[in-house]
Amino acid sequence: MKQWSQFLAPYKQAVDELKVKLKGLRVQYELEDTHTPVEFVTGRVKPLASIYDKTLEKGIPFEPSTELAAELPDIAGLRLMCPFVDDIGTVVEILRQRKDLEIIEERDYISNKKPSGYRSYHMIIKYPVQTINGEKTIFAEIQIRTLAMNFWASIEHSLNYKYEGEMPVEISHRLERAAEAAFQLDEEMSQIRDEIQDAQQYFSAFKET
Amino acid sequence: MKQWSQFLAPYKQAVDELKVKLKGLRVQYELEDTHTPVEFVTGRVKPLASIYDKTLEKGIPFEPSTELAAELPDIAGLRLMCPFVDDIGTVVEILRQRKDLEIIEERDYISNKKPSGYRSYHMIIKYPVQTINGEKTIFAEIQIRTLAMNFWASIEHSLNYKYEGEMPVEISHRLERAAEAAFQLDEEMSQIRDEIQDAQQYFSAFKET
Amino acid sequence: MKQWSQFLAPYKQAVDELKVKLKGLRVQYELEDTHTPVEFVTGRVKPLASIYDKTLEKGIPFEPSTELAAELPDIAGLRLMCPFVDDIGTVVEILRQRKDLEIIEERDYISNKKPSGYRSYHMIIKYPVQTINGEKTIFAEIQIRTLAMNFWASIEHSLNYKYEGEMPVEISHRLERAAEAAFQLDEEMSQIRDEIQDAQQYFSAFKET
Amino acid sequence: MKQWSQFLAPYKQAVDELKVKLKGLRVQYELEDTHTPVEFVTGRVKPLASIYDKTLEKGIPFEPSTELAAELPDIAGLRLMCPFVDDIGTVVEILRQRKDLEIIEERDYISNKKPSGYRSYHMIIKYPVQTINGEKTIFAEIQIRTLAMNFWASIEHSLNYKYEGEMPVEISHRLERAAEAAFQLDEEMSQIRDEIQDAQQYFSAFKET
Numbered sequence: 001m002k003q004w005s006q007f008l009a010p011y012k013q014a015v016d017e018l019k020v021k022l023k024g025l026r027v028q029y030e031l032e033d034t035h036t037p038v039e040f041v042t043g044r045v046k047p048l049a050s051i052y053d054k055t056l057e058k059g060i061p062f063e064p065s066t067e068l069a070a071e072l073p074d075i076a077g078l079r080l081m082c083p084f085v086d087d088i089g090t091v092v093e094i095l096r097q098r099k100d101l102e103i104i105e106e107r108d109y110i111s112n113k114k115p116s117g118y119r120s121y122h123m124i125i126k127y128p129v130q131t132i133n134g135e136k137t138i139f140a141e142i143q144i145r146t147l148a149m150n151f152w153a154s155i156e157h158s159l160n161y162k163y164e165g166e167m168p169v170e171i172s173h174r175l176e177r178a179a180e181a182a183f184q185l186d187e188e189m190s191q192i193r194d195e196i197q198d199a200q201q202y203f204s205a206f207k208e209t
Numbered sequence: 210m211k212q213w214s215q216f217l218a219p220y221k222q223a224v225d226e227l228k229v230k231l232k233g234l235r236v237q238y239e240l241e242d243t244h245t246p247v248e249f250v251t252g253r254v255k256p257l258a259s260i261y262d263k264t265l266e267k268g269i270p271f272e273p274s275t276e277l278a279a280e281l282p283d284i285a286g287l288r289l290m291c292p293f294v295d296d297i298g299t300v301v302e303i304l305r306q307r308k309d310l311e312i313i314e315e316r317d318y319i320s321n322k323k324p325s326g327y328r329s330y331h332m333i334i335k336y337p338v339q340t341i342n343g344e345k346t347i348f349a350e351i352q353i354r355t356l357a358m359n360f361w362a363s364i365e366h367s368l369n370y371k372y373e374g375e376m377p378v379e380i381s382h383r384l385e386r387a388a389e390a391a392f393q394l395d396e397e398m399s400q401i402r403d404e405i406q407d408a409q410q411y412f413s414a415f416k417e418t
Numbered sequence: 419m420k421q422w423s424q425f426l427a428p429y430k431q432a433v434d435e436l437k438v439k440l441k442g443l444r445v446q447y448e449l450e451d452t453h454t455p456v457e458f459v460t461g462r463v464k465p466l467a468s469i470y471d472k473t474l475e476k477g478i479p480f481e482p483s484t485e486l487a488a489e490l491p492d493i494a495g496l497r498l499m500c501p502f503v504d505d506i507g508t509v510v511e512i513l514r515q516r517k518d519l520e521i522i523e524e525r526d527y528i529s530n531k532k533p534s535g536y537r538s539y540h541m542i543i544k545y546p547v548q549t550i551n552g553e554k555t556i557f558a559e560i561q562i563r564t565l566a567m568n569f570w571a572s573i574e575h576s577l578n579y580k581y582e583g584e585m586p587v588e589i590s591h592r593l594e595r596a597a598e599a600a601f602q603l604d605e606e607m608s609q610i611r612d613e614i615q616d617a618q619q620y621f622s623a624f625k626e627t
Numbered sequence: 628m629k630q631w632s633q634f635l636a637p638y639k640q641a642v643d644e645l646k647v648k649l650k651g652l653r654v655q656y657e658l659e660d661t662h663t664p665v666e667f668v669t670g671r672v673k674p675l676a677s678i679y680d681k682t683l684e685k686g687i688p689f690e691p692s693t694e695l696a697a698e699l700p701d702i703a704g705l706r707l708m709c710p711f712v713d714d715i716g717t718v719v720e721i722l723r724q725r726k727d728l729e730i731i732e733e734r735d736y737i738s739n740k741k742p743s744g745y746r747s748y749h750m751i752i753k754y755p756v757q758t759i760n761g762e763k764t765i766f767a768e769i770q771i772r773t774l775a776m777n778f779w780a781s782i783e784h785s786l787n788y789k790y791e792g793e794m795p796v797e798i799s800h801r802l803e804r805a806a807e808a809a810f811q812l813d814e815e816m817s818q819i820r821d822e823i824q825d826a827q828q829y830f831s832a833f834k835e836t
Contacts, residue, residue, distance in 0.1 A: 006658050013651045020647050021757065024640045028759045031633050033367075039356075040249045083360055098757040100727070130648065130725040132655045147248075147356050151292055151398070155405055158242075171405075178401045185394055189360070192387045196364055196380075215449050222442045229438050230548065233431045237550045240424050307548040309518070339439065339516040341446045451785075457774075458667045501778055565666075565774050569710055569816065573823055576660075589823075596819045603812055607778070610805045614782055614798075 007064030008045055010129040010136045011076040015043040018078050018101075018127065018140065025094065037087030039147060043078045051075065073124045074141035081147050084193055085110070085186045088121050088144050095123065095142065102126040104139075110149075117179025118153060120145045148185040152178060216273030217254055219338040219345045220285040224252040227287050227310075227336065227349065234303065246296030248356065252287045260284065278348065282333045285349035290356050293402055294319070294395045297330050297353050304332065304351065311335040313348075319358075326388025327362060329354045357394040361387060425482030426463055428547040428554045429494040433461040436496050436519075436545065436558065443512065455505030455512075457565060461496045469493065491542045492559035499565050502611055503528070503604045506539050506562050513541065513560065520544040522557075528567075535597025536571060538563045566603040570596060634691030635672055637756040637763045638703040642670040645705050645728075645754065645767065652721065664714030666774060670705045678702065696766065700751045703767035708774050711820055712737070712813045715748050715771050722750065722769065729753040731766075737776075744806025745780060747772045775812040779805060 022041045029036035046054075051072065055062040058071050069075070082088050088110065096103060105124040113119045121144040128137045145153065156175060159167060167175070231250045238245035255263075260281065264271040267280050278284070291297050297319065305312060314333040322328045330353040337346045354362065365384060368376060376384075440459045447454035464472075469490065473480040476489050487493070500506050506528065514521060523542040531537045539562040546555045563571065574593060577585060585593075649668045656663035673681075678699065682689040685698050696702070709715050715737065723730060732751040740746045748771040755764045772780065783802060786794060794802070 002658075009655060009658055013648075013654075016647050016651065017644065020643050021640075024643065025759060027640075028636060031629075031636055032759075033370075094759055097761060099755065099762050100757055128726065130727055132652060132659075132721055134724060135726050151401075155401075159405070174404050174407075178405060181397055181401050185397055188390055188394060192360075192364075192390050195383050196368070196387060198383075211449075218446060218449055222439075222445075225438050225442065226435065229434050230431075233434065234550060236431075237427060240420075240427055241550075303550055306552060308546065308553050309548055337517065339518055341443060341450075341512055343515060344517050451788075569819075573819075577823070579660075592822050592825075596823060599815055599819050603815060606808055606812060610778075610782075610808045613801050614786070614805060616801075 003064050004048060008075070010131060010138050011045050011140075013129050013131075014076045014127050014138055014140055015045055015078065017129070018076075018142075019043040021100070022078060022080060025091075035087075037082050037084075037090045039081045039083050041078065041080050043076075046072070046075045046077065069139065073139035076127075076138060076140035077143070078140065079143045079145070079150075081145060081150055083147065084189055085146055086190065086193075088146065091144050092121060092123075095125075100127075101140075113179075116156060117176050118156065119149045119179070119183070120153065146186050146189070148182040148189070152182040212273050213257060217284070219340060219347050220254050220349075222338050222340075223285045223336050223347055223349055224254055224287065226338070227285075227351075228252040230309070231287060231289060234300075244296075246291050246293075246299045248290045248292050250287065250289050252285075255281070255284045255286065282348035283350035285336075285347060286352070287349060288352045288354070288359075290354060290359055292356070293398055294355055295399065295402075297355065300353050301330060301332075304334075309336075310349075322388075325365060326385050326391075327365065328358045328388070328392070329362065355395050355398070357391040357398070361391040421482050422466060426493070428549060428556050429463050429558075431547050431549075432494045432545050432556055432558055433463055433496065435547070436494075436560075437461040439518070440496060440498060443509075453505075455500050455502075455508040457499045457501050459496065459498050461494075464490070464493045464495065487557065491557035494545075494556060494558035495561070496558060497561045497563070497568075499563060499568055501565070502607055503564055504608065504611075506564065509562050510539060510541075513543075518545075519558075531597075534574060535594050536574065537567045537597070537601070538571065564604050564607070566600040566607070570600040630691050631675060635702070637758060637765050638672050638767075640756050640758075641703045641754050641765055641767055642672055642705065644756070645703075645769075646670040648727070649705060649707060652718075662714075664709050664711075664717045666708045666710050668705065668707050670703075673699070673702045673704065700766035701768035703754075703765060704770070705767065706770045706772070706777075708772060708777055710774065711816055712773055713817065713820075715773065718771050719748060719750075727754075728767075740806070743783060744803050745783065746776045746806070746810070747780065773813050773816070775809040775816070779809040 019041060022038070026036055026038045026041070029038070051068075052062050054072055055068065060067055060071055062068075080091055082091060092106070095101070103123050103125050105122075107122040109118060109120050109122065123142040123144070125140050125142060126137050127140050128135050155178065159171060159175065163171070228250060231247070235245055235247045235250070238247070260277075261271050263281055264277065269276055269280055271277075289300055291300060301315070304310075312332050312334050314331075316331040318327060318329050318331065332351040332353075334349050334351060335346050336349050337344050364387065368380060368384065372380070437459060440456070444454055444456045444459070447456070469486075470480050472490055473486065478485055478489055480486075498509055500509060510524070513519070521541050521543050523540075525540040527536060527538050527540065541560040541562075543558050543560060544555050545558050546553050573596065577589060577593065581589070646668060649665070653663055653665045653668070656665070678695075679689050681699055682695065687694055687698055689695075707718055709718060719733070722728070730750050730752050732749075734749040737746050737748055750769040750771075752767050752769060753764050754767050755762050782805065786798060786802065790798070
């Protein structure tokens with residue numbers, strides 16, 4: 001257990017630091033009285049049980065190692081929830097400009113949703129942690145989603161957990177329809193937003209004449 | 210300033226304690242592998258500038274006093290965001306059973322939305338804070354909403370702030386339509402949920418035969 | 419593991435709540451511009467490995483149970499560090515007045531230090547946690563010490579850990595002398611404090627004539 | 628007020644990040660079962676009232692500006708408390724190796740205590756904060772002290788505050804004697820530590836023959 005604690009320590013530290021950093025974004029937007037593209041932020045270190053499952057799946061030894069670190073780039077995980085679909089692009093751009101992390105992979109499961117219906121924007125980053133034994137660079141995964149995408153993903157997660165990967169066709173169909181409905185939710189949210197913004201612009205234009 | 214800091218200290222303490230307590234609910238649900246009716250929790254002490262505005266509105270002196278404490282029961286404010294409309298009732302019930310706070314008023318702006326379109330469930334509670342000078346009971350407000358209600362409320366809040374209460378009719382109409390759409394969002398969320406639950410029950414029933 | 423997580427959850431919750439509550443004491447003293455008898459506060463849930471060791475020692479089964487909860491009243495542990503020996507009495511008094519916990523035992527290892535040289539003030543309390551399944555009252559231990567007592571205790575702890583209870587006589591003698599020196603430290607701290615207070619009073623008296 | 632909030636936001640962010648980072652040191656040492664040179668960490672943004680006092684003292688305008696930022700490098704302040712005097716050097720070395728901050732000045736008020744008796748190790752650092760408007764590098768001050776130095780400094784601080792800089796000679800003499808005693812405390816702490824370490828080595832050597 002001790003070995004695992006020491007192996008996981010820089011991941012825990014990275015998650016703690018990144019949570020404070022990403023939550024800070026929200027505060028900055030609020031101070032500028034502008035729309036805040038981040039609703040809330042969560043973070044976690046992958047539980048040992050899930051690391052174990054992953055090593056079985058990938059056929060690698062379950063022991064703290066460089067190989068394991070490379071094969072499981074999501075041991076440290078952060079998630080940002082956005083109010084609107086358009087906010088995701090804003091957040092991605094903001095993350096690309098940060099100099100305290102290096103993005104090494106981006107996967108856009110929003111433009112290209114997974115067959116299951118899963119939608120989310122994923123980034124794998126390299127993040128340097130300063131330890132008492134010098135700098136240690138670790139991988140971390142950042143997921144960026146709307147709240148509707150997040151609902152859907154958590155429903156899918158619990159169903160997968162329940163059926164252990166062998167989901168009955170009936171459930172699986174309903175889940176697809178739910179994914180479709182979640183997509184509609186996001187569309188409607190965007191319309192609400194556009195409508196309000198139009199109204200503001202219309203009124204501003206009117207006032208200036 | 211010092212006087213205000215001392216006056217506000219037990220409110221700050223109450224908010225810190227209640228945030229830890231209410232966030233704890235989420236952890237407990239997760240451990241039971243059951244649906245979690247609380248998505249996230251926020252808390253704040255009303256900023257001095259807003260307290261000042263409220264005293265003007267109510268025509269009471271802007272000074273730390275028992276009168277001010279009684280007239281502004283929302284100096285300490287907590288907010289719980291729920292995934293589904295039905296979760297709000299669950300959370301209300303859980304709060305009613307707590308023995309560390311006393312509910313002294315409930316307002317259901319969900320069954321009876323405000324003319325503006327605002328929907329949310331409000332509670333005023335009495336909460337005892339243990340201080341170095343003995344127990345001090347303060348008022349706090351707890352708001353319980355879905356995420357869709359929360360979006361709408363934050364849009365309304367910023368528009369009100371922008372137009373300082375004198376919102377043009379055009380904007381106001383659009384805001385009503387937005388409130389209607391937010392309501393539809395919640396309806397659809399519920400349908401997604403019901404559909405998944407039906408599917409699960411259908412399959413369980415099928416499996417047992 | 420799941421069973422243990424659920425068993426330990428209210429202890430974790432209690433530690434989180436009590437940390438916020440006890441740290442709040444410090445803030446309150448600072449706002450009153452008076453001497454702060456609490457330097458810092460720590461808290462922890464007893465690690466499973468230590469719970470296991472204790473069950474061996476006590477000859478009880480290592481499983482989540484009411485018996486285990488009763489036999490190990492320090493699963494939830496809080497520690498308050500005080501600048502001066504006299505502050506300990508102040509903190510004890512403040513804790514006795516709190517209405518959100520019930521003290522069921524006090525042990526004064528300061529007036530009566532343990533044979534090893536250990537000095538600290540211990541309290542076993544009952545603390546009600548509000549859970550989603552109703553109120554659950556748990557035991558917790560609060561330790562109150564000066565910083566010098568804390569240094570000594572942490573040295574003793576690591577030596578005990580190293581020698582697994584069979585400390586060589588030589589080490590044990592040095593540890594006694596260290597305990598004596600730590601006691602002297604506290605005496606000197608008190609003298610510094612008294613000296614400053616005398617000076618203040620002397621000067622105040624002088625000024626008033 | 629808004630302008631000040633925006634000006635101070637990156638300082639607040641830096642303090643939050645550095646607190647998480649420096650507290651992490653402690654956890655890392657604990658995992659290695661070795662002596663932990665950091666007892667606890669505090670941080671704060673300088674209150675506006677103190678910033679105001681400093682601008683008067685320095686004869687610069689009280690307004691958010693680059694000049695003010697340059698003249699007051701301690702708007703963001705972190706403090707690390709160490710158990711032993713020797714730990715301070717260890718912590719300084721650890722901070723020098725970090726790549727997420729740049730040390731631009733070090734002042735050793737331990738080798739060269741201030742005339743008042745003040746002892747502490749000060750660093751001014753440059754720390755980059757990633758904001759929504761790009762990277763912003765701010766100054767911060769890190770103070771490293773033993774607990775005895777910290778006691779003395781807080782006593783001096785409150786006396787200075789009380790006498791507003793015009794401390795009576797009598798008090799001032801006592802404060803010097805207190806500083807001397809605080810120094811003695813640190814010496815004795817070191818002796819306890821050396822004694823224990825000697826004993827451990829003596830015993831280890833004995834065991835190996």
